[in-house]
Amino acid sequence: MTLDALDQQILRALTANAEQSTTRLAQKLGLSQPATWRRIKRLQEAGIIAGRRLVLDAEKVGFGVTVFVGGKRATKGRVSLEDFERAIGAIPEVQTVDHVLGLYDYRLRVVARDLADFERVLRRRIMTMPGVGDVEANVLLSEERRQGPL
């Protein structure tokens, strides 16, 4: 599906704020409400708008640290990488699991209440998985999401 300038504006607006009504969005774009609605619907159906994410202040709800973990598998083959990654993904503190190619085999994004809590998750939940090898952990200081090539 190719996007025209209006589709791109809709995507930009909704990635900035998904809570605005179709009516308000339509006014901003100078489109009719039904036309805007139809475009949004089309973007959803094409899988380009994959959903909506609620943004919370993690610290205010008690999650003071986010850590990015890169890891290698120690013994390959015993448990398939897919099973291993699925098992890691089942840990509630693990937000994302990516199977990657490069210095590491997988990449995780982990949230925890504080560093002591992170250590608990790492030592008791992640490091106890069969076949887990060396891990590198980097503590997140700041994060920004960019608009991307829209």
Added chain:
Amino acid sequence: MLDDIDRRILRLLQEDPARGVPDLADTVGQTTAKVTRRLDRMREDGVILGSHAIINWAALGYAVSVSLRITLDKTVSRAFDDFLEAARQVAEVIEVQTFLGRVDVRLSLIANDLHDYQWIFLEQVLKLQHIADIDSLMTVATVKSDESLPL
């Protein structure tokens, strides 16, 4: 401070941010007025920051996604500021994170294909100032992507 009902509301909204107040009220067993008040309070307190549409870049033809892990030359005092400023100008960068650890900065980069990626990497990323070391992790598959907090 949040109580159990606040946390339940947040859990439900994390699952489905489009969920309406009447439906939320039903599920947590409160009146809509009370749930509205709780939501207003959590917005005022900055607990709820808003919601964003999630774009599936692969559906837009960006088949390649790479995590660039960068160490900066810390002998230069403005290394972070200069680097981040310039990195923001690269259109294909969709996330920028800074860290305490072995890696200083991570850039999440997307590209149409490997050829496109190579061009962006050589012509744009490697030309960014103050890079001491860089390595890349190419995403093969995303097994889980759910930034919900385990409330």
